[in-house]
Amino acid sequence: xxxxxxxxxxxxxxxxxxxxxxxxxxxxxxxxxxxxxxxxxxxxxxxxxxxxxxxxxxxxxxxxxxxxxxxxxxxxxxxxxxxxxxxxxxxxxxxxxxxxxxxxxxxxxxxxxxxxxxxxxxxxxxxxxxxxxxxxxxxxxxxxxxxxxxxxxxxxxxxxxxxxxxxxxxxxxxxxxxxxxxxxxxxxxxxxxxxxxxxxxxxxxxxxxxxxxxxxxxxxxxxxxxxxxxxxxxxxxxxxxxxxxxxxxxxxxxxxxxxxxxx
Numbered sequence: 001x002x003x004x005x006x007x008x009x010x011x012x013x014x015x016x017x018x019x020x021x022x023x024x025x026x027x028x029x030x031x032x033x034x035x036x037x038x039x040x041x042x043x044x045x046x047x048x049x050x051x052x053x054x055x056x057x058x059x060x061x062x063x064x065x066x067x068x069x070x071x072x073x074x075x076x077x078x079x080x081x082x083x084x085x086x087x088x089x090x091x092x093x094x095x096x097x098x099x100x101x102x103x104x105x106x107x108x109x110x111x112x113x114x115x116x117x118x119x120x121x122x123x124x125x126x127x128x129x130x131x132x133x134x135x136x137x138x139x140x141x142x143x144x145x146x147x148x149x150x151x152x153x154x155x156x157x158x159x160x161x162x163x164x165x166x167x168x169x170x171x172x173x174x175x176x177x178x179x180x181x182x183x184x185x186x187x188x189x190x191x192x193x194x195x196x197x198x199x200x201x202x203x204x205x206x207x208x209x210x211x212x213x214x215x216x217x218x219x220x221x222x223x224x225x226x227x228x229x230x231x232x233x234x235x236x237x238x239x240x241x242x243x244x245x246x247x248x249x250x251x252x253x254x255x256x257x258x259x260x261x262x263x
Contacts, residue, residue: 003036003037004039004056004059004204005054005057006028006059007051007052008020008024008061009061013176015176016180016232016233019233020233023222026221030216030224034213034214035213036058039058048062049066055204055206058203058204058207058214059077059218061202062074063122064123064196064199066121068249068253073204073205074204075203075205076245077200077203077211078090079200079239080235081237081238082235083234084195086195087195090241091198092124092172092195093193093196094170094193095170095174096190097166097169097188097189098166098187098190099165100160100188102188107133107190112143112144113144114145114163114165115144115146115147116149116158116159116163116164117146117147119151123196124152125169127253128168129143130252131194131253133256134256152177153177157181160185161183170199171192175234196252198241201218221238222236222237
C-alpha cells in the first residue's frame, strides 16, 4: 500500500481553511478507496519547495513555473477546474489589477509603473508578465519599482494602498479576495492574461505508476463535495493533465527570455 503526505496550499486562506480541510477529507477517503494509505490531516509545511520535491509526496498542488523549472522528478496528475471565463477546463489566467481610481486603459500605459509581485517563482504573478509584455513588444525595463509582497492577497493590498501601481493576480485568488479581502474593493481589473494550464496537482516521481488511481481519487473527491463547498473553493471538477500540457509555460518563459526578469 502506497503511503505519503499531501499538501494543498495554494488557496488555503484563513477564511477557506475549513473548506480546504473538507476537500482533504473527501480526497483522503477517495485515496483510501483506491488503496492508498493517506494521512489523516493535510501537511502544512513551512518549506513548500522541499515538500513538493519529497519522495513521500502523495498529492500536492504546486505552481506551473516551479513545475517546469525545478520539479523535474515529479509526476503530473492534473488540475482542478475552476470554471473561469475565457479559460478551458483545468486552465486559468491572471487578472491584471490597478487602483480603482487609476484611469490607465491598457498594459502599454503602465511603463515605469511600480509592480507588485507575489513571488519571483510564481507563474501567475511574475512569469505572466514576461509573456504579456513580450507579446506586446514592450521591451526593455518596462516597469519601475518591483514590490515583492509574498502572496497575491498582499499584492492586492499593495495596489489598493498605493504602494504599487499594478499586479497580476491569479483569477481564483481574485475571486476569493472579492469575497474575503476588503482591499479588493480598492482595485479594478484592467484586463486578463492569456490562459495557461491550471495549478498542477502532482505526486512524487516514485508514484508515477499510480497516476491513474490518483486521478480516479481526485475526480471522486471533487464529486463528493457539495455545491456550496465547490463554490467556496472555486473548484468544480478535476481534469487529467500531463507534464506535456505544461510545456506551454516553459515555452513562454523561454520565448520571453529577453524581457528582463522582475526579480
